[in-house]
Amino acid sequence: NTPEEWAQVREQADRKRAQKFNMSGYAAPKLDVVRVGFIGLGNRGMGAVERLNKIEGVEIKALCDLRSEKTAAAKKLVEASGHRPQTYDSSPEIWKKLAERTDLDLVYILTPWAFHTPMAVFSMEHGKHVCVEVPAAKTIEEAWQLVDTSERTRKHCMMVENCCYDFSELLTLNLARNGFFGEIIHGEAAYIHNLQTHVFSKTHFYQLWELQEMFQRKGNLYPTHGLGPICQVMDINRGDKMEYLTSMSSSDFVLGSLAKELAAKDDFYKPYVGKSYNGNMSTTTIKTQKGRTIMVQYDVSSPRPYSRIQLVSGTKAVGLKYPEPARYSTGHEWMSAEEYKALEEKYLPPIVKKMGEVAKNVGGHGGMDFLMDWRTIDCLRNGLPLDQDVYDAALWSSIAPLSGWSVANRSNSIDVPDFTGGSWKANAPVDISMTKGGTTKAKV
Numbered sequence: 469n470t471p472e473e474w475a476q477v478r479e480q481a482d483r484k485r486a487q488k489f490n491m492s493g494y495a496a497p498k499l500d501v502v503r504v505g506f507i508g509l510g511n512r513g514m515g516a517v518e519r520l521n522k523i524e525g526v527e528i529k530a531l532c533d534l535r536s537e538k539t540a541a542a543k544k545l546v547e548a549s550g551h552r553p554q555t556y557d558s559s560p561e562i563w564k565k566l567a568e569r570t571d572l573d574l575v576y577i578l579t580p581w582a583f584h585t586p587m588a589v590f591s592m593e594h595g596k597h598v599c600v601e602v603p604a605a606k607t608i609e610e611a612w613q614l615v616d617t618s619e620r621t622r623k624h625c626m627m628v629e630n631c632c633y634d635f636s637e638l639l640t641l642n643l644a645r646n647g648f649f650g651e652i653i654h655g656e657a658a659y660i661h662n663l664q665t666h667v668f669s670k671t672h673f674y675q676l677w678e679l680q681e682m683f684q685r686k687g688n689l690y691p692t693h694g695l696g697p698i699c700q701v702m703d704i705n706r707g708d709k710m711e712y713l714t715s716m717s718s719s720d721f722v723l724g725s726l727a728k729e730l731a732a733k734d735d736f737y738k739p740y741v742g743k744s745y746n747g748n749m750s751t752t753t754i755k756t757q758k759g760r761t762i763m764v765q766y767d768v769s770s771p772r773p774y775s776r777i778q779l780v781s782g783t784k785a786v787g788l789k790y791p792e793p794a795r796y797s798t799g800h801e802w803m804s805a806e807e808y809k810a811l812e813e814k815y816l817p818p819i820v821k822k823m824g825e826v827a828k829n830v831g832g833h834g835g836m837d838f839l840m841d842w843r844t845i846d847c848l849r850n851g852l853p854l855d856q857d858v859y860d861a862a863l864w865s866s867i868a869p870l871s872g873w874s875v876a877n878r879s880n881s882i883d884v885p886d887f888t889g890g891s892w893k894a895n896a897p898v899d900i901s902m903t904k905g906g907t908t909k910a911k912v
């Protein structure tokens with residue numbers, strides 16, 4: 469970015485605005501049957517189609533991907549369970565035809581990042597609720613567009629942060645609600661996932677889109693998997709808010725060399741040589757209004773075991789998920805496996821009690837993906853607020869562009885926008901107790 473472009477990012481981050489309508493806690497009219505259209509049927513999209521195919525009260529009516537073999541495969545899959553979807557493919561703008569339909573309630577977007585906000589905004593403008601893959605927005609400008617559109621149209625814009633539904637994260641949230649940690653002081657999150665092979669694969673991501681992201685931008689490009697659950701534990705946007713952040717990135721010691729190595733054997737990789745790749749390790753620290761701190765890391769190119777860290781540290785106890793197994797402590801020693809089990813049994817979250825076993829059988833990252841989709845559909849069918857609203861989508865995604873600014877400016881701090889326009893002070897926390905709903909059945 470040029471200095472002028474960075475100045476614009478700063479201006480967007482400084483934007484203050486009055487909320488037009490509060491989408492936090494918003495309950496849309498209930499839908500007996502949720503009529504769904506999907507855009508993007510790659511690795512992630514096909515999995516989402518499979519999962520929604522197994523939920524009662526879902527009608528899969530439309531399937532879109534650039535590639536006709538993808539729409540054909542998804543159609544075949546759901547036709548076997550009685551759905552009769554129309555397919556849209558082979559043209560980059562054909563997704564608009566799907567979003568313009570008047571007989572859909574929900575558009576589920578699982579395309580590369582650059583399309584998330586344009587597709588979500590267009591779908592809401594055309595009267596649809598939206599589920600959009602992570603991150604929902606690439607820029608602060610896009611994050612504001614999502615907020616403005618959702619408030620104006622009163623359509624849900626949920627960024628499907630599936631890690632909020634992982635079993636250990638849900639247990640930690642339930643423990644936090646029950647006062648186990650005391651006052652929360654500090655949280656640590658990450659997306660550390662060695663994707664070297666995937667990003668350079670000719671087939672894994674459509675047209676190597678994720679590799680291209682890695683030389684077009686700098687900073688913490690994928691913050692939400694680790695951050696989402698920590699924000700829920702800290703009631704961010706619902707009692708606390710992020711104030712400012714600072715970010716630092718290492719240089720790239722891996723991706724540029726890999727590109728060179730591959731290009732020496734295969735001309736296909738020549739265009740990827742000599743690019744200014746994002747640093748391998750990005751570390752962001754965030755201060756909240758209540759005085760808490762959050763650390764978020766991002767590294768998808770070093771040879772390290774997978775980790776989202778998930779450290780929650782409070783005045784009475786600490787929890788840490790990675791490296792697994794997850795553990796808790798109230799003093800100098802970690803609890804034994806037996807003590808962990810007892811804690812888990814006592815504080816098993818209601819959603820896990822109800823759907824945990826089914827979700828594990830259906831699968832999708834061990835079951836969390838199914839828990840998320842089931843809960844979202846159940847909320848829509850019962851006219852309940854969704855667990856993640858447009859302010860969460862905007863805020864969690866905004867860490868990427870804000871960290872980019874800080875990295876480019878010698879790790880200076882930058883304010884985090886208040887996407888809730890001040891309503892964070894009174895917004896209700898996520899309903900972990902599931903006091904309402906839970907009526908939707910799984911078709912397994």
Ligand SMILES: NC(=O)c1ccc[n+]([C@@H]2O[C@H](COP(=O)([O-])OP(=O)(O)OC[C@H]3O[C@@H](n4cnc5c(N)ncnc54)[C@H](O)[C@@H]3O)[C@@H](O)[C@H]2O)c1
Nearest residue numbers: 508509510511512513533534560578579580601602673674
């Ligand atoms: N939540 C998770 O755990 C998780 C895991 C993996 C990926 N993701 C996210 O899911 C999204 C998709 O990732 P993926 O791995 O499935 O990528 P992918 O490349 O396998 O799939 C993307 C699909 O979008 C299609 N597409 C591209 N442009 C399109 C257009 N204009 N119209 C219609 N279709 C278009 C491509 O043909 C492709 O099939 C990304 O945002 C990624 O970050 C999330």
